[in-house]
Amino acid sequence: MLLSAHSHVGRCSFASIQHTAMHSNDLLASCRSLNRRALHARTFFNSASDRRRCKVQYTSSSDQQTSTSGRQDTQQSMSQSDRYRRGQKGMPYKLISALAFGGIALTAYLAASKLSGAPVVCLASGGCGSVLNSEYATVFGIPLSLLGLGAYSAVAALSIRGILSQSSKAPVSQYGVLAGGAVLASCSASLLYVLLTRFEGEACTWCLTSAGLSFGILAAACSGFSRRQLQDVAPQGGGLIAATILFLSLAWSGIDPQGAEAVYDIPYQAATVTTQSSSRGEQLAKRLNDAGAKMYGAFWCSHCHEQKEAFGSQAMKDFPYVECYPDGFHKFDDLAKQCKDAKIQAFPAWIIKGQTYPGAQSFDKLEKILDSQ
Numbered sequence: 001m002l003l004s005a006h007s008h009v010g011r012c013s014f015a016s017i018q019h020t021a022m023h024s025n026d027l028l029a030s031c032r033s034l035n036r037r038a039l040h041a042r043t044f045f046n047s048a049s050d051r052r053r054c055k056v057q058y059t060s061s062s063d064q065q066t067s068t069s070g071r072q073d074t075q076q077s078m079s080q081s082d083r084y085r086r087g088q089k090g091m092p093y094k095l096i097s098a099l100a101f102g103g104i105a106l107t108a109y110l111a112a113s114k115l116s117g118a119p120v121v122c123l124a125s126g127g128c129g130s131v132l133n134s135e136y137a138t139v140f141g142i143p144l145s146l147l148g149l150g151a152y153s154a155v156a157a158l159s160i161r162g163i164l165s166q167s168s169k170a171p172v173s174q175y176g177v178l179a180g181g182a183v184l185a186s187c188s189a190s191l192l193y194v195l196l197t198r199f200e201g202e203a204c205t206w207c208l209t210s211a212g213l214s215f216g217i218l219a220a221a222c223s224g225f226s227r228r229q230l231q232d233v234a235p236q237g238g239g240l241i242a243a244t245i246l247f248l249s250l251a252w253s254g255i256d257p258q259g260a261e262a263v264y265d266i267p268y269q270a271a272t273v274t275t276q277s278s279s280r281g282e283q284l285a286k287r288l289n290d291a292g293a294k295m296y297g298a299f300w301c302s303h304c305h306e307q308k309e310a311f312g313s314q315a316m317k318d319f320p321y322v323e324c325y326p327d328g329f330h331k332f333d334d335l336a337k338q339c340k341d342a343k344i345q346a347f348p349a350w351i352i353k354g355q356t357y358p359g360a361q362s363f364d365k366l367e368k369i370l371d372s373q
């Protein structure tokens with residue numbers, strides 16, 4: 001009974017052990033399956049994580065490169081804008097415009113005198129009219145003063161544009177003003193060379209003033225650039241200066257230097273008045289003579305002769321004329337004492353009761369002057 005019980009127990013124990021072992025095998029297989037699944041899942045997740053990590057790193061690197069490139073472009077654009085802005089701030093446009101307007105006034109006066117034939121008032125003794133009326137005062141038939149007026153006007157317009165424009169437009173005004181100053185300065189240098197070599201001893205105040213304005217504009221324009229910028233534009237500037245000097249040399253190549261200097265030696269020769277006097281001309285000449293009026297002129301002055309022709313030959317016996325070069329026109333000769341005492345600076349010049357009236361006068365104006373005094 002006990003044995004059977006033990007055997008029963010033994011059978012039960014063995015069965016339990018056998019059942020447990022079978023269950024353990026199944027559990028082990030399940031664990032192995034789970035391990036394989038976990039390993040596969042871990043590999044998948046690791047691979048996906050790596051892919052995400054690579055993608056993030058690539059995107060970050062690409063964004064970084066794009067950002068760096070954008071910053072470089074922005075910095076380059078900003079540096080260029082800042083460079084122009086610094087140039088605009090440093091360029092003395094107001095000073096340049098003031099000098100340019102001074103040149104406009106000067107050349108406008110000389111051009112108007114040249115085109116109208118009116119005499120030019122010389123601010124110093126020595127006869128600047130001989131220089132301004134020489135062949136060197138024209139370029140291919142165009143008065144040099146008229147070309148100077150155009151150049152000064154262009155510089156003035158560019159300087160005003162530089163004052164009013166924004167930094168994006170500043171380089172146009174900067175380099176335009178610099179080019180204009182280079183042209184004016186090279187032209188003035190050529191004229192100074194002609195003045196020193198062809199008109200030795202002459203003091204042309206207008207010429208020297210224009211040269212001072214031209215060199216002042218160029219110096220002011222150069223001060224608005226850095227040394228590096230000036231070095232960059234030096235080839236173009238040198239070419240522009242050379243082209244200007246070559247242009248003037250070609251325009252003056254046909255001038256005979258001896259012929260240009262021959263104007264200093266003109267013997268006196270009074271021009272004959274051939275026109276017939278009107279009754280009004282004769283009466284006006286007598287009234288001027290009675291009033292003590294004087295017309296100061298020179299025998300070589302065409303406007304003086306035209307004034308005489310307006311009065312006519314019959315009026316010349318009462319015509320109050322004073323010749324300022326009675327011995328001829330020679331180099332370094334001064335005016336006649338009577339003209340020098342009257343401070344005559346241009347021909348013809350009327351002095352009526354202490355008042356000076358430069359230039360040729362019409363009958364109407366002379367009669368009005370006499371009637372008002």
